[in-house]
Amino acid sequence: MTTTTVVAAGDHFVLPGLFTRELRAAAPGGADLDIREIQLPWPHTPFGRVAEVDEASGTEEEMIEALCGARVCVTQLAPLTERILAACPGLELFCVSRGGPVNADLEAATRHGVAVCYAPGRNAVATAEHTLALILAAARGIGDVHTDLKHGVWRGDYYDYRSCGIEIENSVVGLVGFGAIGSRVARVLAAMGATVLVHDPYVKPEVVEGIAQLVPLGELLRRSRIVSLHARVTDETRGMIGAAEIAAMPPGSVLVNCARGALLDYDAVCDALDSGQLAGAGFDVFPVEPVPAGARLLSTPGVVLTPHIAGGSQEVAHKAARIVAGEVGRFLRGEPLAHCANPDVLRR
Known part of the structure; x- marks a missing residue:
């Protein structure tokens, strides 16, 4: 049985443990997942620009270390940059639990053959x-x-x-x-x-x-x-x-x-x-x-x-984790992804 390493880069809203729970539930029967949880500082520390991407939390160094040997990453705000992609050649799927993957460099991800998914309608x-x-x-x-x-x-x-x-x-x-x-x-x-x-x-x-x-x-x-x-x-x-x-x-x-x-x-x-x-x-x-x-x-x-909190509820955090975990399940079963932002990667 092949083990798939997944990085669950949560924060203080979409908790790492929520990702892990939904990943276990969505994984196909018999799948062996090695889930690495990391905690990003948002919203206790505001998100911002990281290299070429916007609205991200955490650092390139942190993600390069976490993604070493990983095939999949699920996150809300972790950055996906050219530097990270170049340092993590085993990465194949990057799932952003937001309405749009603004924290991912889509052009670079496409060049590196990494599919980027997102979670429309979560909030x-x-x-x-x-x-x-x-x-x-x-x-x-x-x-x-x-x-x-x-x-x-x-x-x-x-x-x-x-x-x-x-x-x-x-x-x-x-x-x-x-x-x-x-x-x-x-x-x-x-x-x-x-x-x-x-x-x-x-x-x-x-x-x-x-x-x-x-x-x-x-x-x-x-x-x-x-x-x-x-x-x-x-x-x-x-x-x-x-x-x-x-x-x-x-x-x-x-x-x-x-x-x-x-x-x-x-x-x-x-x-x-x-x-x-x-x-x-x-x-x-x-x-x-x-x-x-x-x-x-x-x-x-x-x-x-109100301070841009309309999309914040406990249910949103659960839905966000569930949507991207569903994409991971489809990926592991070889099924089409539901919400892929760079489908050219899939056509390849």
């Missing part, structure tokens, strides 16, 4: 639920009253009509994007009695039928009292919501973003909150992370902020 439920939490919090002004009460101030004046929030039922809510996250948010909002509008140029009307109405962006902004962003960042969508788009929304609207900070002009948001054009906003993503100490968002009333 769709968590992000959708967090989005709904921010929508509700921003619509009812929970951020400000929470802060006041924590400082011992009981703000009964929030019952003033002009300070009261809005309900989801019978409101028009616009979602920019109808992918794995946006579609989940839409179904819950519809169940709560909202009229849901969707703008997504890549979705056909029949996909949203019975849940939402597919409309142009201009119409969505004009009609929606609450707008939530769920688009990917592309050349087309970068900065898609700015001062003009916010001005097109009904006065006293709410804007939420749990997608990507680059979609939105945050200075325009602060201006709109100051003027009353926006009554509230909720954000989990920002143009610069961590948010700089002097950023306007931190002092502008009406904003509910």
